[in-house]
Amino acid sequence: MPSELMSVTPVALPTQSAVVAIYKSVNLADAFAVQLPPGTSSDPDVLWRFLIAQQPSWIGWLTNIRDAVVAGFGLKTAKHLATLSSEASVDRIGIFKVYGKSENEIVLGEDDKHLDFRLSVLHTPDSSSARGGQLTVSTVVHCHNLLGRTYLSVIAPFHRLVVTASLRRAAHIGWPKAAAR
Numbered sequence: 003m004p005s006e007l008m009s010v011t012p013v014a015l016p017t018q019s020a021v022v023a024i025y026k027s028v029n030l031a032d033a034f035a036v037q038l039p040p041g042t043s044s045d046p047d048v049l050w051r052f053l054i055a056q057q058p059s060w061i062g063w064l065t066n067i068r069d070a071v072v073a074g075f076g077l078k079t080a081k082h083l084a085t086l087s088s089e090a091s092v093d094r095i096g097i098f099k100v101y102g103k104s105e106n107e108i109v110l111g112e113d114d115k116h117l118d119f120r121l122s123v124l125h126t127p128d129s130s131s132a133r134g135g136q137l138t139v140s141t142v143v144h145c146h147n148l149l150g151r152t153y154l155s156v157i158a159p160f161h162r163l164v165v166t167a168s169l170r171r172a173a174h175i176g177w178p179k180a181a182a183r
Contacts, residue, residue: 008036008170008173008174009036009037010034010035010036010166010169010170010173011034011035011036012032012033012034013033013034013035013138014033015031015032015033015140015142016033016122016124016126016138016140018106018124018126019033019107019122019124019138019140020102020104020107020109020122021109021120021121021122021140021141021142022142024120024142025118025120025142025144026144027144028142028143028144029117029143029144029145029150029151029154030119030141030142030143030154030158030161031140031141031142031143032140032141032161032162032165033122033138033139033140033141034138034139034140034162034165034166034169035136035137035138035139036136036137036169036170036172036173037133037134037135037136038125038133038134038135038136038137038177039133039134039177040133040134041134041179041180042134042135042177042178042179042180043177043178043179043180043181044106044125044127044134044135044180045125045181046103046106046107046108046123046124046125046137047095047103047108047123048178049123049125049137049177049178050095050108050110050123051095052172052177052178053123053139053168053169053172054095054096054168056168056171056172056175057164057167057168057171058167058168058171061164061167061168064160064164065080068080068157069081072153075116075149076115077114077115077116077153078112078114080097083096083097083098083112084096084097095108095110097112098110098111098112098121099111099112101120106124106125106126106127107122107123107124107125108122108123109121109122109123110123115146115147115149116145116146116147116149116150116153117143117144117145117146117150117153117154118143118144118146119141119142119143119144120141120142121139121140121141122138122139122140122141123137123138123139124137124138124139124140125137126138134177137169139165139169141161141165
């Protein structure tokens with residue numbers, strides 16, 4: 003696989019993303035992009051589900067450590083959020099609530115007492131048929147209090163590692179193909 007297709011690049015928040023202006027103030031805003039090969043699905047829902055299904059196993063360990071620590075502060079845990087996926091009243095993908103969908107983007111996230119965050123999975127088509135477009139995963143976080151700011155200062159480096167490692171692994175495995183029309 004060409005190295006260009008496995009390279010994850012930090013980029014500015016895409017101006018066309020729904021998360022760009024979602025909060026009046028943000029405490030974290032980042033975005034990472036990867037070039038997709040031709041023939042890859044352009045459906046952001048499919049791409050996101052694939053991405054989280056292929057995550058490296060160490061991310062689960064980090065999540066368990068995070069859950070053990072934050073439970074003592076009364077924050078939502080991944081285990082708790084995963085149980086909410088079975089509720090028919092709220093659209094969720096795994097632990098993430100779906101806040102919006104369009105042809106090119108899905109916006110997910112969660113609100114809690116310490117902070118709110120939104121995650122965008124945006125597919126940008128490429129005019130060249132030799133490329134499958136670009137996938138950009140963007141995150142914006144708005145903290146409510148000192149607990150949120152402290153939490154974010156600890157978790158932000160891990161967040162960036164998780165996003166980039168997940169994108170690299172998905173690229174290494176091979177992105178899902180576009181549905182036949």
